Amino acid sequence: EAGVTQFPSHSVIEKGQTVTLRCDPISGHDNLYWYRRVMGKEIKFLLHFVKESKQDESGMPNNRFLAERTGGTYSTLKVQPAELEDSGVYFCASSQSGNEQFFGPGTRLTVL
Amino acid sequence: RKEVEQDPGPFNVPEGATVAFNCTYSNSASQSFFWYRQDCRKEPKLLMSVYSSGNEDGRFTAQLNRASQYISLLIRDSKLSDSATYLCVVTHTGTASKLTFGTGTRLQVTL
Numbered sequence: 749e750a751g752v753t754q755f756p757s758h759s760v761i762e763k764g765q766t767v768t769l770r771c772d773p774i775s776g777h778d779n780l781y782w783y784r785r786v787m788g789k790e791i792k793f794l795l796h797f798v799k800e801s802k803q804d805e806s807g808m809p810n811n812r813f814l815a816e817r818t819g820g821t822y823s824t825l826k827v828q829p830a831e832l833e834d835s836g837v838y839f840c841a842s843s844q845s846g847n848e849q850f851f852g853p854g855t856r857l858t859v860l
Numbered sequence: 861r862k863e864v865e866q867d868p869g870p871f872n873v874p875e876g877a878t879v880a881f882n883c884t885y886s887n888s889a890s891q892s893f894f895w896y897r898q899d900c901r902k903e904p905k906l907l908m909s910v911y912s913s914g915n916e917d918g919r920f921t922a923q924l925n926r927a928s929q930y931i932s933l934l935i936r937d938s939k940l941s942d943s944a945t946y947l948c949v950v951t952h953t954g955t956a957s958k959l960t961f962g963t964g965t966r967l968q969v970t971l
Contacts, residue, residue: 779957783959790961790962791947804957806958839903839904848906849957851904853903
């Protein structure tokens, strides 16, 4: 069974540009989460989808971040415009209801 | 103050040693507790859940002390392959799906 996949694995962009990260959850998992690890800090929750609905977006840093999950399958996280402090590793995770969250390999974002 | 506090280490131990990691959490409404393992430049993976009664999985033993808001992980007979960062993770009542991570404790097992 395929795990959670994320694309791209790495992205290097300049400040002010736009980047879109994609996450494909494990097939059949209704719950999809985005987390972020900024260098030197702990992994932090960004938001949680149940199917296509945002269940909890309390961790989204500001309105430069937009997450979508159209059709309840894959999800995208867009950062526009990117700032230096957005650099970090963005993890996606998925789960069946109430069960273990399985993480993807992450997207390493560098904003120059 | 961080919600979940861990000693970052690194803990350098020889193969075969026993090593223990501790973690404290500040939110008394914390509901579920886990240890995750993260290898260098990889994703976190669930190692084990932690219960008040304590639980054991092979060489790994986890304990929870709710009164002291303290979680521990004991690794016996360390293997080279145990080298990784161990993340203490909690969830809170009402936000059971939202994982709150500590910064992790790095373990290096050497020959």
